[in-house]
Amino acid sequence: MSNPETDQRPISKDIKVLSAMFGLLKPYRLHVLGALFALTFTAGITLSMGQGLRMMIDQGFGAGAAEGLDQTIIIFMGMVLLLAIGTFARFYLVSWIGERVSADLRQQVYSRVIELHPGFFETNLSGEIQSRITTDTTLLQTVIGSSVSMALRNVLIFIGGIVLLLITNPKLTAIVLLSVPLVIMPIIIFGRHVRKLSRSSQDKVAVFGGFVGESLKNIKIVQAFNHQQRDTDTFNAQVEVAFDVALNRIKHRAWLTAIVIALVFGAIAYMLWVGGHDVIAGRISAGELAAFIFYAMMVAMSVGVISEVYSDLQRAAGATERLLELMHADNLITAPEQPRQLTQPVSGQLQFENISFYYPSRTEVAAISELSLTLQAGTSLALVGSSGAGKSTIVDLLLRFYDVQQGRITLDGVDIKQLDPKALREHIAIVPQQPVLFSGTVFENIRYGRPDASDQEVKDAAIAAYADEFIQKLPKGYDSFVGESGVRLSGGQRQRIAIARAVLKNPKVLLLDEATSALDAESEYKVQQALEHLMQDRTSIVIAHRLATVINVDKIAVLDHGKLVDTGSHQQLIKSSSLYARWASLQFGEVEEVASVIDKVS
Structure with a gap:
């Protein structure tokens, strides 16, 4: 059940696509500033602990003074308390921002999708759209509310750590810096593969998510045709495809993480060897080496976290692309810049003026061809014809689910294209x-x-x-x-x-599409009377296959392959339309018996 039109989407070249999400942060500037302050504060406290470690070793352990040790421990505990307070503020604020932005994004995407023309859903599975609104926004919530926070915090720690490393020991810092390009290159190379695989993985999950929704929605049909095992096999196959793609992505991320760790800690091991010889030679103190190791470890861990976060950002970029596709999808049915207003009160006069229409997915065959009809206010019209004749299409065009390619449809003399679709539909019920x-x-x-x-x-x-x-x-x-x-x-x-x-x-205009088809004989009789009462003083269009339900309408239009064949009353069409007469014969028996049927129905 995959859709080729949705399975082949462009892949973004980088994570710049995430910048489209920045607009969602503007209403929450104070929260963002608070989170940034908390991030900077906690990063500063974390880095300052290295100096506390140096003081503890050199002035506490090294000097052998209990008083100095007590002071450094008190300072250290104070820093821990500040770090805890800052971490609480950071976690709360960034999590709040992530949840708020995710909620706003879901609302915006849904409000956009719900307004799109029905033709959009001919080529886009509803289950996949649902997956985008739920799964993809949840991923972005995680990235904004966690990953971005981790990235910014570790970028600050990386920069601050490098500065403090240079201050502490320039020679050892050079060793650390030499390893940075070796770490960055795998991130860039593997990151590209992770981004592509992440997008593919999300698409595959959306596809089988749509399959689940479709099969469960129609569970009675699935079970009536004993299709459970076949559908289960299809679903399992789709899940396995998604699993294989996800496994490939995980493999690339695992290689990325392993290579980064090996390179970073290899550089640290070499640095310890050099630094240890400097301590033995008396060129630096043990506290300075401990502080340097602390900063080096902080820098190493920050690089590792950034590499992990970068992979998350690649996945978020894929999710953002999918959401932006929905946000920027063209809506073919829109209100004009200056919509016309209907004269009040609305009477309900309808006119179809030489209209022709082709469905977007079937442009080679006209669903409606050069059709003209006039329906006076308060009168009823029945549309009859075989399946595919264009009856339901006329209803869709009147509701402006689609626009005609030729001709026009008017309500009270106003072209419905010049009306706001919502204002038009206010006067129609179906x-x-x-x-x-x-x-x-x-x-x-x-x-x-x-x-x-x-x-x-x-x-x-x-x-x-x-x-x-x-x-x-x-x-x-x-x-x-x-x-x-x-x-x-x-x-x-x-x-x-x-x-x-x-x-x-x-409503002023009533559309009945086989409205009594699902009723038993007794219910049909009652509802038919209710509908006849409802149709009084309203412009009504009735779609019917059973001619007995439309005998008493004011006018019947006979359609065949999108063309208007004939119009008239039931009695007139029996005589003037061989097609209608054949349908009447099939439903009522011989044509000469129709008159007696009409008398009974009337």
């Missing part, structure tokens, strides 16, 4: 063929149609949709939890809640 419910209560799902509705208004909408009776029988009534995608309810119950949602919105 009841889809597959009812969509969200995890939550019945109250919350119906109130989705109008969030500010009162409890009584929600109940009134449910009564109008013939849903109140079964809702009252649920364990907690309207406060009952419906489960993920409404899994605790039957298909007919979910459909009636979806209809109640549309009733509550009280």
Whole structure:
């Protein structure tokens, strides 16, 4: 289930891509300054301990004076206390910044993704997007709230340590500095490989994360077709691929760490050999050598930490790239700079003027071809046709999920492209063929149609949709939890809640996509009456495969392969459209029997 369009992304050449995250830190300047001060303070205290060690050896142990030893121990404990206080402030502030930035980033990415046009999700798996918002932001939180802090602290220790090394013993410092290029080169070389492997590893995790979400969401179909073992095998294969990529990354990081440690401590061993001979010869004191060893160890550990952090930054760069792709994804459906306003009150007149449309993923075949239709305010139109005729596409175009490539669609005479999509959709409600419910209560799902509705208004909408009776029988009534995608309810119950949602919105334009297809005969009769009441004084577009449900609409449009074949009433189309007459014959029996069916339905 991997997507080739999302599996082949560009790899950044360096970690400069992380600079895009700096903008998220601007609102928290005081916290950042506080963290930087704490970092500098703790680094300074840590380095000053070397001088405390020198004083302890030379003035305490060396001089054999108990008083001098007591003083140096007191000074040392004071420094430890200051270090503990500074470490607390540093850890709290940087962790707070990391969590805050991660939360802000998740909010920004989600608010951006939720506004993207539906066509974007034809080529991007929802599970992978979910992985980016969760896994990648968590990685950045770790880097910002921990790794960056460690890096800055150890950079300060490295610089301060080198300065103090030079002050303590220039000759021994030269030995340490000679090893620095030997340490830096492996970091650069191996770092490039780690960055590429990190990006690949994150992509692989996102792919099997999307697979998990898809299979669990459709668990009934998976089990109905006994597909568990096959899906498990597919998932295991994807996990193993991700594991192999991660293992390769870990191997490179392990080699990097091992080489750095070997080079650093090899240089320290040589320095100890030279320094030890200087102490024996009396050229330096034992305290100076101890202080120098302390600083050298601090410098060595800082280099080791920086090398580890650099690898983390490589991974964060990959995560940042993936998040920036979402943040900068082009939204093809946007509001104009100066959107037009509909004349109030909105009447709901619709007009499709010679429209043609091609789906972005299927540009070779027109989904709608040169279609023109006019629907007066308060009237109803049924769209009929075989699967793929373009019925649902017309609904998507009206909701401006996509824009037509030719012609225009108007609402009350205004081109919908000149309207803010949100303002347009305020006047439209849809009841889809597959009812969509969200995890939550019945109250919350119906109130989705109008969030500010009162409890009584929600109940009134449910009564109008013939849903109140079964809702009252649920364990907690309207406060009952419906489960993920409404899994605790039957298909007919979910459909009636979806209809109640549309009733509550009280729109000027009503879109019904096979709204009664999931209902039994009795429920269908009740809901059909509720819909007929709901359709009164509203402009309604009904998509139907069963002609019995649209016999009484004002006008029926017959579609075939994206083209408008004919329009008229049911009786007119029986006579004028051979295609419609054939459908009627298949559903009602012989054509001459249709009249009696119409009488019964009417």
